[in-house]
Amino acid sequence: MNENLATLLLCAAVLGVPLLLYVRNLKRRDAEARAAIERGKIHSGGPTAQHPHIDAAYCIGCRTCTTVCPEGDVLAMIGGKAVIVNGYKCIGHGICAEVCPVGAITMVMAKPSVGAEMPALTTEYETSQENMFIVGELGGLALIKNAVNQGRDCIDTITQRLSASGAARRPEVYDVVIVGAGPAGISASLRATENKLSYLTIERDELGGTVAKYPRQKLVMTSPVEFPMYGKFTKRELSKESLLEFWQTVLHRADFKVRTGEGVDEIRKGDDGIFNVVTKQGQYRAQAVVLAIGRTGTPRKLGVPGEELGKVMYRLIEADHYINKQILVVGGGDSAIEAAMGLGNQTGNKVSLSYRKSEFSRIKERNRIRIEESIRQGKVTVIYNSMPIEIRPDAVVLEVAGETRELQNDFVWVFAGGTPPNDFLKKVGVQLGEKDFTLEGAKEKQDADRARATLSQAS
Numbered sequence: 001m002n003e004n005l006a007t008l009l010l011c012a013a014v015l016g017v018p019l020l021l022y023v024r025n026l027k028r029r030d031a032e033a034r035a036a037i038e039r040g041k042i043h044s045g046g047p048t049a050q051h052p053h054i055d056a057a058y059c060i061g062c063r064t065c066t067t068v069c070p071e072g073d074v075l076a077m078i079g080g081k082a083v084i085v086n087g088y089k090c091i092g093h094g095i096c097a098e099v100c101p102v103g104a105i106t107m108v109m110a111k112p113s114v115g116a117e118m119p120a121l122t123t124e125y126e127t128s129q130e131n132m133f134i135v136g137e138l139g140g141l142a143l144i145k146n147a148v149n150q151g152r153d154c155i156d157t158i159t160q161r162l163s164a165s166g167a168a169r170r171p172e173v174y175d176v177v178i179v180g181a182g183p184a185g186i187s188a189s190l191r192a193t194e195n196k197l198s199y200l201t202i203e204r205d206e207l208g209g210t211v212a213k214y215p216r217q218k219l220v221m222t223s224p225v226e227f228p229m230y231g232k233f234t235k236r237e238l239s240k241e242s243l244l245e246f247w248q249t250v251l252h253r254a255d256f257k258v259r260t261g262e263g264v265d266e267i268r269k270g271d272d273g274i275f276n277v278v279t280k281q282g283q284y285r286a287q288a289v290v291l292a293i294g295r296t297g298t299p300r301k302l303g304v305p306g307e308e309l310g311k312v313m314y315r316l317i318e319a320d321h322y323i324n325k326q327i328l329v330v331g332g333g334d335s336a337i338e339a340a341m342g343l344g345n346q347t348g349n350k351v352s353l354s355y356r357k358s359e360f361s362r363i364k365e366r367n368r369i370r371i372e373e374s375i376r377q378g379k380v381t382v383i384y385n386s387m388p389i390e391i392r393p394d395a396v397v398l399e400v401a402g403e404t405r406e407l408q409n410d411f412v413w414v415f416a417g418g419t420p421p422n423d424f425l426k427k428v429g430v431q432l433g434e435k436d437f438t439l440e441g442a443k444e445k446q447d448a449d450r451a452r453a454t455l456s457q458a459s
């Protein structure tokens with residue numbers, strides 16, 4: 001072989017092999033994306049709440065967004081552009097939007113047709129009732145960082161309105177009453193302190209909201225967020241206990257005014273525009289009201305005989321309090337799966353998980369992997385296509401694919417979701433699902449900003 005030919009072959013190998021691998025990799029990713037789309041079609045009709053909106057005209061196909069999502073394959077690249085393939089998995093981290101180098105992604109809410117049961121809100125989180133606001137998960141956006149951001153920003157709006165109105169402050173009327181002391185309500189309360197508003201926070205249960213009800217030592221994932229009365233909170237992972245302790249410390253420093261164990265039953269607006277917030281213990285007057293009551297509502301029940309027995313529960317906090325027990329967990333979402341795995345890890349427990357469908361369809365990718373491992377290790381037995389039809393003191397009766405099966409049982413946990421507080425919202429005059437101001441406002445603003453930027457570049 002002459003020397004030139006050898007060099008030519010070497011060059012071809014050096015350039016050709018990586019090119020071949022690159023093309024093969026592209027094809028594999030394309031095939032994976034298409035498979036993800038098919039899975040998405042099976043499990044969902046599309047995003048049900050907040051999700052990324054990708055402006056294809058700006059997407060440069062860099063793939064950054066597809067690699068950062070903690071929930072897995074929400075986005076994929078098809079034809080060189082990012083597209084949503086599993087919108088139902090999105091819980092609003094928004095990291096894809098943060099990392100997009102060209103700003104082609106914005107987080108938006110579901111279309112009003114999907115979010116028909118969600119309250120209609122303006123971009124300032126105001127409801128159809130003037131000066132009544134909704135922040136946090138109740139407005140449709142999950143995650144602690146979103147709740148903190150919205151609680152803080154909403155109080156800034158109220159502060160601006162109060163100072164713009166120039167009306168004299170009345171000692172018997174609070175500037176704002178905040179309902180709920182989860183992350184959104186805590187953030188709003190701290191900002192109210194910072195902004196020197198007179199406020200009262202009313203919480204029907206305990207401080208911390210849904211976070212306080214997470215299982216013990218649950219690892220909470222969060223993102224850097226500006227926390228009122230503290231500054232930048234930069235932790236990305238910490239235990240539920242550490243997060244609650246952090247809030248307690250800041251709240252203590254701020255002389256937090258909260259009435260716990262007091263639920264708000266009604267809110268009426270007088271002709272003078274002042275709200276009357278009614279609980280069983282009292283009535284409180286306020287210029288503005290912030291509803292930060294989450295969407296958990298009341299746990300949905302199975303409605304089967306025996307459900308009133310004391311061994312039936314709807315929340316699990318201390319899994320390690322239960323050992324050597326026969327346990328049934330009911331449900332197919334992340335909460336049910338996490339509870340089943342937590343209980344399955346305790347000594348001597350025999351845990352069965354009853355789910356009415358033939359496969360888990362709406363769970364986080366990491367839970368899917370972990371539950372498969374638990375099943376393999378014999379820690380959890382999943383009974384698909386099943387539902388409890390009776391609960392007895394020492395047993396449960398399931399209907400499994402049309403047949404009856406009895407299991408020995410000490411405890412039952414039901415995770416069938418909650419009834420969102422929509423009746424409460426209607427009662428206090430909040431309109432549901434009419435118009436998604438938030439989405440359209442944000443999108444229009446972004447388009448306008450882009451148009452302005454393009455014009456200024458052109459001139």
Ligand SMILES: Cc1cc2nc3c(=O)[nH]c(=O)nc-3n(C[C@H](O)[C@H](O)[C@H](O)COP(=O)(O)OP(=O)(O)OC[C@H]3O[C@@H](n4cnc5c(N)ncnc54)[C@H](O)[C@@H]3O)c2cc1C
Nearest residue numbers: 136137143144180182183184204209210221263264293294
């Ligand atoms: C199992 C689980 C794990 C999660 N893990 C994470 C995570 O790792 N990272 C993350 O960012 N997010 C996580 N989330 C989501 C996060 O917990 C919620 O998005 C967040 O708590 C919402 O905050 P919120 O203040 O809007 O509502 P909530 O936290 O639900 O608080 C609402 C509060 O309002 C009170 N309330 C309700 N009605 C009334 C009434 N009528 N009167 C007075 N008070 C009332 C409730 O008692 C409650 O304390 C998780 C959620 C669950 C269920």
